[in-house]
Amino acid sequence: MSAPADASAKAQIAFSDLTLGYERHPAVHHLSGTVHEGTLLAVCGPNGAGKSTLLKGITGALRPLGGGIDLKGLSTRDIAYLPQGAEIDRSFPISVFDMVAMGLWRRAGLFGGIGAKDRERIEAALAAVGLQGFETRPIGTLSGGQMQRTLFARLLLQDARLILLDEPFTALDASTVADLVALVGRWHREGRTVMAVLHDFEMVRQTFPQTLLLARGPVAWGPTRDALSPENLLKARRMGEAWHQDATSCTRAA
């Protein structure tokens, strides 16, 4: 199964019979296909369908149990990853400005200075997410929405070719979601590849041209309208969530 995007686009990620999981139990099972450069792809599916696992696999945090992921020459520095409910120590005494400045790691690294030009870029990123005036606020004083805006500002500065978002709009109000979705649209127009794990089908239908419907194995992958058809959604919902403790080795041909 593969996304039949226009043939002229270059491949950005190629999954070949990819199986990812934990303790030999597959969470993503035999996924093959290609994400083309510049694709705006929603990853949907029930809880436990392997959506987050797939993103972790792409970042390299999780080794495949089988098959492989070809990133077509992208290095880890070209990938920006926003994990689900990022494990951030909100009590750490650091300001919004410094938090966002971390997005410059790719350029500044361990020792590179943050010059006047970088400060301008940081200010611009803060403005783009609507957080002007928050520069000196400690991150511990931010609301959930403001924190997510901060993380998006950091993503902006990362200037990555591939952007992976894991449930980026959960528990946010409508205006915050609208602002952040606008940023995702901007990345799409800039030709970056964006993959986002989402649960809100309405939003996916409106904003994401391509969808991968995952239920451990791929259920559908293609234009959102087709992928999220009622039959496909029903199929995805039937997937059993539980591991089978006594599952035997998978014998499906590689």
Add this chain to the structure above:
Amino acid sequence: MTAYEVLVAPFAEFEFMRRALVGVLALSLGAGPVGAFLMLRRMSLTGDAMAHGILPGAAIGFLMSGLNLFAMTIGGLIAGLVVAVGAGVVARATQMKEDASLAAFYLISLALGVMIVSLRGSNLDLLHVLFGTVLGIDDATLLLIAGISTVTLATLAVIWRPLVLECVDPTFLASVSRAGGASHIAFLSLVVLNLVGGFHALGTLLAVGLMMLPAATARFFARDLTALVTLATLVAAASGVAGLLVSYHLGAPSGPAIILVAGCAYALAVLFGPVGGLIGRLVPRRHLEA
């Protein structure tokens, strides 16, 4: 008594007081920042465990060559690193949680250290190892402490960014760089180094006090990292000076006096600290407009 007699004369008149002064000031330069990061990384207990872990190593050094600076320093360094690595390995390789494995390590280390020192030395030697002799610092020890502080500040400058980032957002650091693990090991080494430095002045049991108490005190005043680290260093230095004076005027043992002064600063901070202090919570001021 004039202010001069209380504050300056002890240092002006006695060389051992001047040495002790330089010693605690140099120690504070390293202990302040290291303590601040220990606290922020939620490793306060790790520092404690490592401080105890140094004891058997220093004791073996003592057993082999008496109160010899070099032997006890090397022994302490090796033992401290063994505990740091060992506790981490036990926690990762078995089902034991890190805090419990650290507690196990430091209790064993403490008992072992006391046992080894008693094999050869007197009770006085034991007191020396456990609580240090800040008033008996010689040139070599001063150089050692100053050297350790210098190395500490230089290393912290190098690993500052990954160290901060690993506390705030470890997943992000892992996604952009592999410096996280290396900087963690470098930091653990700094902790051991500073504990060994502090051990000569304050003893194995109290060396960690000059790290943790000033850092915890500073946390009640500082809202950002630079202020926290600076303040922790200042509190450590001030506690050192004040503790030496208290010990001089009251004839009290100097190591405990220094730590107790730091303890008083901490108690005051808990009560009156503007960032989350007790009084501020119990007697809230009227809320603001916006």
